[in-house]
Amino acid sequence: MDISIGFLKQIIDTVNNNIAVTDRLFNIVFVNQAWVKFGVENGVSPQFSWIGESYFSPCLASTREGDEYGSLAVAGFRQLQCGELDHFQLEYPCHSPAEDRWFLVEVTRFVLSGETFFVISHMNITQRVKLEQDAFAQANKDGLTEIGNRKAFNDFMNAEVRRCHRYCTPMSVMILDVDNFKAINDSFGHQAGDDCLKGVARILSEYTERASDICARYGGDEFVVAWSYVCHDQAEELANKILQQVNQLGTQGKADKRYGPVSASIGMITTVPDCDNWQRLLSKADSLMYQAKHRGKNRVMAMGL
Numbered sequence: 632m633d634i635s636i637g638f639l640k641q642i643i644d645t646v647n648n649n650i651a652v653t654d655r656l657f658n659i660v661f662v663n664q665a666w667v668k669f670g671v672e673n674g675v676s677p678q679f680s681w682i683g684e685s686y687f688s689p690c691l692a693s694t695r696e697g698d699e700y701g702s703l704a705v706a707g708f709r710q711l712q713c714g715e716l717d718h719f720q721l722e723y724p725c726h727s728p729a730e731d732r733w734f735l736v737e738v739t740r741f742v743l744s745g746e747t748f749f750v751i752s753h754m755n756i757t758q759r760v761k762l763e764q765d766a767f768a769q770a771n772k773d774g775l776t777e778i779g780n781r782k783a784f785n786d787f788m789n790a791e792v793r794r795c796h797r798y799c800t801p802m803s804v805m806i807l808d809v810d811n812f813k814a815i816n817d818s819f820g821h822q823a824g825d826d827c828l829k830g831v832a833r834i835l836s837e838y839t840e841r842a843s844d845i846c847a848r849y850g851g852d853e854f855v856v857a858w859s860y861v862c863h864d865q866a867e868e869l870a871n872k873i874l875q876q877v878n879q880l881g882t883q884g885k886a887d888k889r890y891g892p893v894s895a896s897i898g899m900i901t902t903v904p905d906c907d908n909w910q911r912l913l914s915k916a917d918s919l920m921y922q923a924k925h926r927g928k929n930r931v932m933a934m935g936l
């Protein structure tokens with residue numbers, strides 16, 4: 632069978648990926664139907680001719696605006712152009728006003744009659760990225776309280792303590808353990824116990840809204856908090872405010888819903904980390920929390936180093 636150009640064009644027009652072929656300067660010489668359709672869906676006139684348009688210029692422009700994906704793309708295209716790479720791919724966000732979207736762009740070089748061309752293919756990978764994001768969020772979230780879990784805290788600390796160490800900025804690590812929590816379960820039921828844990832989590836979330844803060848449930852009735860760029864006095868004040876709010880839990884609302892007042896023992900250490908071993912900070916905060924328990928509970932034991 633003779634393969635005609637029309638036949639090949641039909642094939643490429645059935646492909647769902649948006650495909651463009653460019654010359655060696657990344658000027659477009661061919662686009663498939665999916666490319667045209669995507670343009671129309673994003674406000675480009677159906678009559679617009681893509682031929683001769685530069686694929687490179689918009690990437691360069693977004694790089695100048697500080698877009699990190701634009702920079703990665705430009706770096707990849709330059710490597711393709713000078714022959715350091717034959718194939719380049721990049722996953723990038725391309726959000727529209729209506730929805731969050733992600734694409735995979737793959738660029739492959741080919742040479743025909745001594746001339747270099749690039750095949751550029753864009754694949755919509757939004758569904759896969761959203762599934763990955765959901766799975767990541769689930770793996771890092773405590774199922775009951777919906778704040779971070781131990782893994783989320785550990786991951787955060789691995790990065791944040793290193794940053795604080797490098798920039799010589801202080802960090803506060805706090806452990807909060809609900810006092811006599813078993814008695815809340817035993818006297819008011821497991822549901823009340825769950826409500827209490829959710830209440831503590833809600834309070835901690837209010838005090839850890841910056842990207843450099845975290846709160847997490849470390850297990851059972853034990854919670855951890857880390858604040859960066861906060862001095863000892865500020866952190867101690869925050870810890871006392873948290874304790875005051877915890878004391879209010881379960882004291883309001885219908886009589887049969889009241890399980891409070893709740894108390895908690897808090898241990899907290901503030902220091903400029905002298906290395907990236909944050910486990911030592913955590914065990915120091917833990918021993919301070921136990922001191923708070925031994926001194927009669929419902930108190931903050933804080934130390935600045």
Ligand SMILES: Nc1nc2c(ncn2[C@@H]2O[C@H](COP(=O)(O)OP(=O)(O)OP(=O)(O)O)[C@@H](O)[C@H]2O)c(=O)[nH]1
Nearest residue numbers: 775808809810811812813814816821824825851852
């Ligand atoms: N309702 C509820 N209870 C839980 C959950 N996870 C752990 N617990 C209970 O939390 C209780 C923790 O109690 P303990 O660690 O013995 O300590 P405590 O009663 O708070 O006593 P102190 O720490 O000495 O003040 C245990 O009875 C666990 O069964 C949960 O997700 N929901």
